[in-house]
Amino acid sequence: MIGLDTNILIRFFLQDDPSQNEKVTKLFARLPEIGPGYINCITLMEFAWFLRRKTKLSRSQIMEGISDLLEAEDILLEDELLVEEVLGIMVSSQVEFADTFIALRNRKAGCNLxxxxxxxxxxxIPGMELLT
Structure with missing residues (x-):
């Protein structure tokens, strides 16, 4: 198993740096023999946040990118079931990935709110409460 950092995912997803794109594409092509590629929750959160805030991609584009990671044979996401639950909530409401993921992870850890x-x-987001 090989851990994948956020910048690797961003290069692979955006394909915006020719020299790094080639390296990342070769890495992903080798994952069947050396992998799987592992994406932890922090990396996934940073990936979603970066795409939304820095590149201004739409929620649907980010959802599609994360869905593609879930479906990839040679990629393993930490807490895949929770990621799927977050995407399910995003389909039916206008919530952001990071906020929803935080609330659901906290709920899973035993937090009431x-x-x-x-x-x-x-x-x-169910389980989030405004501090007033």
Whole structure:
């Protein structure tokens, strides 16, 4: 198993740096023999956040990218069932991946609530509550 850092995922997804794209493409092609490629929760959160905030990709584009990672044979995501649950919630509401993932991970850890100053998240995500 080989851990994949956020910058590797971003290069592979965006294909925006020719010299790094070639290296990343070769790495992904080798995963059947050396892999699988492992993506931990922190990396996945950073990936989603970067794509949404820095490149201004839409929620649907980010959902598609994460879905592609889930479906890839040579990629293993930490807590795949939780990632699938987050995507399911995103389909039916206007929530962001990172906020939803945080709330659901906290619930899984035994938290009754996740306190936030994010009004939108508190209104839209079950288990999030606005700190007033």
């Amino acid at each position: 996740t306190m936030t100053f994010d009004e939108k998240a508190a209104k839209r």
